[in-house]
Amino acid sequence: MRILLLLLPCLLLGQLNPQQRPNIIYFLADDLGYGEIGVYGQEKIQTPNMDALAAEGMLFTQHYSAAPVCAPARCMFLTGKHAGNAYVRSNDEWRERGEVWDFAAVSKDPKLEGQRPMPQSTVTVAKLLQKAGYDTSIFGKWGLGGPTTHSVPTRMGFDYFYGYNCQRQAHNLYPLHLWENEDKVALNNALVQPHTGLDKGADPNLSASYARFTQPDYAPTLIHDKAVSYLKRKRDKPFFMYYASPLPHVPLQAPESWVAGYQDKIPETGPYLGKSYFPNQTPRATYAAMISYLDWQLGDLIRVLKETGAYENTIIFVTSDNGPTYTGGVDYEYFESSKPFTNGRGRTKGSVYEGGLRVPLIVSWPGKVENGSTSDHVSVFYDMMPTFCELAQTQVPQDTDGVSLLPTLLGEKQAQHDFLYWEFTGYKGQQAVRMGKWKAVRQKIQEGVLRTELYDLEEDILEQHDVSQNHPEIVAQIERFMQQEHTQAPNPKFRMKALGDSME
Template identity: 65%
Template sequence: MIRKISTLSVLIGFLLIGLESIAQEGNYKPNIVYFLADDLGYGEVGVYSQEKIKTPHMDALAKSGMRFTQHYSGAPVCAPARYILLTGKHAGHAYIRGNDEWDERGDVWNYEKAVADPSLEGQRPIPTNTVTLAKKLKEANYVTGIFGKWGLGGPGTEGVPTKQGFDQFYGYNCQRQAHTLYPNHLWENEQKIMLNNALIPPHTPLQSDADPNVENSYSDFIQKDYAPQLIHEKALEFVETHKDSAFFLYYASPLPHLPLQVPKQDVDVYREVLGSEKPYTGDQGYFPNQHPRAAYAAMITYLDNQLGELVGKLKELGLYENTLIIFSSDNGPTYTGGVDFDFFESSKPFGNGAGRTKGNVYEGGIRVPMIASWPGKIKEGSTSYHISSFYDVLPTLCDITKIEIPEAIDGMSFKPTLFGEEQPKHHYLYWEFPSYKGQQAVRMGKWKGIRKNIFEGNLSIELYDLETDVLEEVDVSRKHPDVVERIAAIMQREHVPAENPKFRFKELGDK
């Protein structure tokens, strides 16, 4: 009798353990950190071939996980890239397809007026009914927070983060306000937070009578409250506060987007390494800087250190093992404002500089670094050649968290790639950009088709074989008319006239 009771007890014990295990598996939710740099080039990260700028924490993240070599932004500039990231829709179906400053409100580019009147701040709002990644994760009871730059709806509109699925927001609501890293104010949720900085309008040049070789000539442009540091502190606080909940942290850093502003001690490190250089006086826009190369490198290393501190916080709190971290950039690097893109080879191995990077659908403008790390889930030190895009992020995170993937999207989950499983592939990726004279692009296997200068009546398509020509220098469209025809059909099919008339292409038949 005693033996029978003992055996029964053991069986019941095993059953209870099994049920508990099933319950835990059903409720299993990893923390998610999506860390987005601003204008960080493919070639500006150590593991992507950068040699002059130090990025040890980005490199360490890649060593702990997977480096993607063929990941693309959804657009070559800020607002549409971020909209596409959060909605899973490509630019031919997106509500936001370009940087729309919503200037019918008034003088939105007047910094002083916008600071005084929040109704002039921010970009055109995304609609109330927009299905965002944050809203989807709320379905699985995630705590959601965004820290950094928003750009998808001005203060007081339905487009602010707290009305688009985020429980907490701290940072820049407006992209234009982010043209200074020592701003007059930031936003916390829907409250304006004043900072201890003087009001210096972005793009103010060096005074004409100032000596560009004297440090004090630049004193107005380095102030007290450095926005990237304040944003970082709030992001760390969010992790600390919600350490006992499943959380989604969207860390949308304003770095290394211009202007060239970073604490002096960080610049000094690179001054010793890079040596003397010619000052930048602000003649190409953005603020001047006495040591532009050193400052730009320091901004990227500053960003890298913040990534490292965030990973350190996750480890300190015992959260690291259960956190998926994805690091990327919103588009390719800039080519103005004192940045020496040739010196740093910012888009290596792709085409560099004006017309080839930010604002353009060539590889340097839209192919971006992406690193994914999740201990025990993603193979350490692995490399993926899977062709993916920003509009794949929403379905991937829904897939991982067992949330129903919306039907009206263009993305495809790359969860199988992360876990080393067989991965379905896109037949093609699509971009359109109603700025910089109008552009479309298609990536189809090794082929890349580009249509530019659409607003000038050009509908011809350049064709490049990316296996042999990553610089996109040799147009082979005449040799492969069949491929061009297929790409033209994709461009026609995937372009749906935008709701906003500012994003329409009359040359493509839009009314």
Template identity: 60%
Template sequence: MRRLIFILFCLPIVFSCSQEEAEQPVQPNIIYILADDLGYGEVGYQGQEKIQTPNMDALAASGMVFTNHYSGAPVCAPARCSLLTGKHGGNAFIRGNDEWVDRGDVWDYAKVSEDPYLEGQRPLPDNTLTLGKLLQDAGYKTGIVGKWGLGGPMTESIPTKLGFDYFYGFNCQRQAHNLYPPHLWENETKVDLDNPIVIPNTKLDEGADPNDPESYAKYNQKDFAPTLMHDKALSFIEENQKEPFFLYYASPLPHVPLQAPQNDVDKYRETFGAEDPYLGNQGYFPNRYPHATYAAMITLLDQQIGEVMAKVKELGLEENTIIIVTSDNGPTYTGGVDFDYFESSKPFTNGYGRTKGFVYEGGIRVPMTVNWPGKIKAGSTTDRISAFYDVMPTLCELVGVNAPEDSDGTSFLPTLLGEAQEEPEYLFWEFAGYDGQQAVRMGKWKGIRLNIKKDEALTIQLFDLSTDPLEQYNVADQHPEIIQQMEEIMKKEHSTPALESFRMAFLEEK
């Protein structure tokens, strides 16, 4: 009888403990894969017909596709700043690619390879609160593999000092203009590779036959950076499988130069047939088979994504791992990439002025899939608008920590979980490069300012994306009330940049 009374007394305690354990938030592993210059139309699930992307297509089929997801900027560094700090270009510290040229001859590839002080882009402030730091505080092991671009090796603005326990890859965007580089970085150590220095923009040898594949041998060496980085990414997952981890996999693919393993190129050569060589320009290497090589780079990226998926499954982590795959901005217009042949920005406008470097749809709208078995409905799609600076509050809510009050983003976690969620009132971009630009997406409306550094009138173009996704018809004159709203938003969301190099005089005078 006493034993029965004791058991009955203990049952509520046991039940209470079990209930508390059940209510503890599950902290999923997070793998955020950021492609480099992958266009909206360059993946199969968005209609690409020439390039094979079966693994990204599988993620789309088993997860959620975001049809209205945007980068934080149309080029590398400010996009990555927006992602990691949760701020749009009107408030971010980095608002353009800034090579920090007052240090010396930073564009001399050979000098930079020898002198780490010349390497890297403009650094973030020492006290910058990043997504990595927030997830570390939540108990996550954090790692970045790939391209950093937010501060040189000799600064405090390196991954291991800004929220990441592990780093392997390119510190510097300029060094990434050769996928067979002389060195990479592991944490704070420079790792020499078995590649002699071949300076970007090195042309074919004098008298070389441009139709002979052997003429291009010097551009393909031994240590291929994307392969080395990929091995480190898989190792990071395996080594941290027993605790929550965040892997920011910032692949350098398919950013030019056109370089890929020959076996991968040969598969597309058979499909595409004869093609003219690309002889190099604007700092990029020549290539004998530009179409086949570019397609091979994207398919290699896709293959590596598939291997990440396989590793997660092999370790039994599939149901507790969320995988996000997107791109840092739209496709390039240079380096031998044939955006018309691949319809890289489909259904948006292709080419210089409309893709990378510009705030038109082709420059900032990017493909994105999110996969989390059992939590995200397979085969689902959302057209809710979102941007890079929404990722920080989303992941903070996911893991149970507070996002910074000054974040510009809003969490889209309810959308991921299939719950009804209101649209953001608007999205905002500011970009100091290419003569200065701003943009607002407000429902179906898209307002764009170009040439801010030259146009004292700060003229706004207006497009109705519901009827004009190609942004061909400026209807500003027909909707003065919308233009007024756009002007108010652009003024409200702009703060004076801390760095002189990102200031645009006419905005500061406004």
């Protein structure tokens, strides 16, 4: 395989004009489930632009996130590392700084904002493309280092940034501020603390009771407008845009006109009164509206690309950072958010089962990717670094865990992963390996449990029948992979004692 990996790029790059290296857009949804796009089987939520893009490009059926939650998935995408080698292996809110969840305190002290930073020496795909002559930008959610640290987008390879630095702040889509590069931009919104509910005695059946949760400046719209302005700029070099939307991550907040479009189409069972997230009077309609609005934004980007003449030389990747949520008022059963995988708590976001890791991937590249094609190639987030480097015709780092998807996109012979590896210190500690048709899962590692479950995905896509007792040789092989791919994390917060890590 190693020889194949080295030779294929040389053969394939001969098909590409070095004077017309493609623009690259990586359109990343937040908590969008595998089953929440029309072309992947969704029947209640309208996603015409994603569906049309799939008709003009390639739909992947076996693409995986590198982690089941936000921050590590984004780190692994940017660095080309799997969870056994990456620096960020779970969400880490860096609580030792103080009251990081107090939005009033954070608004006054930016040192409380953001997640724990990546090391200053981190090599990101943005740095590599920037060095290769690309204009690089990120719009949306960062989540990989606070605004007063070295680990902000403009110091990690991006020429321009507009959006949320902090994933906690993105728990309100009407925030007090966003960031433009390293400058804080105040918005015309009032402070609403996390976990705020309806006023005491408020009638949950009156829309006026929810007024404080809809304010003037809707962050996804502001972020999108900046992205559109970016696409309209004239430039003499190719660009890389990382569009990291906060949608459809809860809380349930969407433009009222989009919610109204679903209120007569989707029956409600009652309001969501809020526990971990803000309350909402029409939770089903609002969630559908968030996804349809996200879909419209993708379509709007494509419209601008066509108007500016850039579309024909732009490759677009559309995916999600992990599986769908099970909280915040989202009715994942009604929408069948993880279809065809097992749905709900412990099986979707935060889980290394298929519903938490397998995500949609649509890729369009006019004249290069075959229209309406489908690929069952097993791929993962950390494949993006080698793929993007080859598109940019720059050297692929030797230490990446990824395999370029360029051969698949161009209809050529594709090198395969021997296996995919995951580990996740959150949710009591987990490991997983995908090897051919086999999927192995470990749960409760932080409690000292190292039992390996085994599933045959060809026969049991729901991962309900553990066949480890019937295939001890497969389990032994996968457990060797689990041992060899795990390295001790530099940050003790991402370590697991049961895997032999020092906890000091």
